[in-house]
Amino acid sequence: MHDYRQLVSLNGRIAVVLGASSGIGQASAHALGQFGAHVICADHDAAGAQATAEQIAAGGGSAEHRAVDAASGADILALAEQVLVRHGQVDVAVSTPALNIRKRILDYTDDEFDQVMNLNLKGAFHFLRAFGRPMTQRRCGSLILCSSMRAVTLEPGLGIYAASKAGIAQLVKGFAAEVGEYGVRVNAVMPSIIETRLTAPLKERRDIYDTYAAHTVFNRWGQASEVGAAVAFLASDAASYVTGSSLSVDGGWTAIDGPPTGLTQTRPSQ
Numbered sequence: 001m002h003d004y005r006q007l008v009s010l011n012g013r014i015a016v017v018l019g020a021s022s023g024i025g026q027a028s029a030h031a032l033g034q035f036g037a038h039v040i041c042a043d044h045d046a047a048g049a050q051a052t053a054e055q056i057a058a059g060g061g062s063a064e065h066r067a068v069d070a071a072s073g074a075d076i077l078a079l080a081e082q083v084l085v086r087h088g089q090v091d092v093a094v095s096t097p098a099l100n101i102r103k104r105i106l107d108y109t110d111d112e113f114d115q116v117m118n119l120n121l122k123g124a125f126h127f128l129r130a131f132g133r134p135m136t137q138r139r140c141g142s143l144i145l146c147s148s149m150r151a152v153t154l155e156p157g158l159g160i161y162a163a164s165k166a167g168i169a170q171l172v173k174g175f176a177a178e179v180g181e182y183g184v185r186v187n188a189v190m191p192s193i194i195e196t197r198l199t200a201p202l203k204e205r206r207d208i209y210d211t212y213a214a215h216t217v218f219n220r221w222g223q224a225s226e227v228g229a230a231v232a233f234l235a236s237d238a239a240s241y242v243t244g245s246s247l248s249v250d251g252g253w254t255a256i257d258g259p260p261t262g263l264t265q266t267r268p269s270q
């Protein structure tokens, strides 16, 4: 019989998390660390990255931190090179940083468009190239990006952000197709509405909080830890046949087109 428990262990693995200071990146770093990986916590907020690394160490795990600008191709490449020099390998690499300028397309400036695309999409490209190269040479590895349900469904003011997230989903498929023969897997998570620093301003508005909650089948927002758990799955050998996918972690948001109550007369338990 297969030993399924071994599949989720990340003991001995070297994992890089870009965006590790907050939210989904921080939760991913915590999850990877708890499953046994040594985690390099990277972020442009160096103090936050250090705090995440210290939390992992305090929980009995192993971690370090680096200051990195995810909008800079040179920074991302330097991070990959430093990790290789220090550890000789990189098994898992996760990237979460993104920018959302919430504006109608007619109001967007060229500069705003470039800012969003430079971090969200070009940053994802730089990340895949920098970490994908050593993984293909070693013939193993798992790359994980952060897309969004906005890749498939949106609202006014999110067109440019949504285009960047749909672009990430296609980058994931394209790179997965190219590096599969080298044993490298490439995936994304596709969250809906998660309680993080990014969404804190939305949470403050009760009407918006409730409206977004009602889009999900659970009638609630998600927690960063629920996405971190999905990232840990994609990072692990439990996902050995999963590549090119954007894994929905959206409380059912994209599965339904209305609130989960209404026309039905009976509940499942009756």
Ligand SMILES: NC(=O)c1ccc[n+]([C@@H]2O[C@H](COP(=O)([O-])OP(=O)(O)OC[C@H]3O[C@@H](n4cnc5c(N)ncnc54)[C@H](O)[C@@H]3O)[C@@H](O)[C@H]2O)c1
Binding pocket: 018, 019, 020, 021, 022, 023, 024, 025, 042, 043, 044, 045, 048, 068, 069, 070, 071, 096, 097, 098, 099, 119, 146, 147, 148, 149, 190, 191, 192, 193, 194, 195, 196, 197, 198, 199
């Ligand atoms: N929170 C949600 O509801 C939600 C939903 C769907 C998708 N997402 C996506 O999840 C990802 C993470 O979002 P979050 O909610 O965890 O946000 P967050 O603001 O809590 O965390 C983002 C992290 O990225 C870091 N960062 C930002 N710009 C950076 C840069 N240029 N260089 C290095 N680090 C940088 C920040 O310091 C922070 O630690 C984003 O890609 C976002 O689009 C979030």
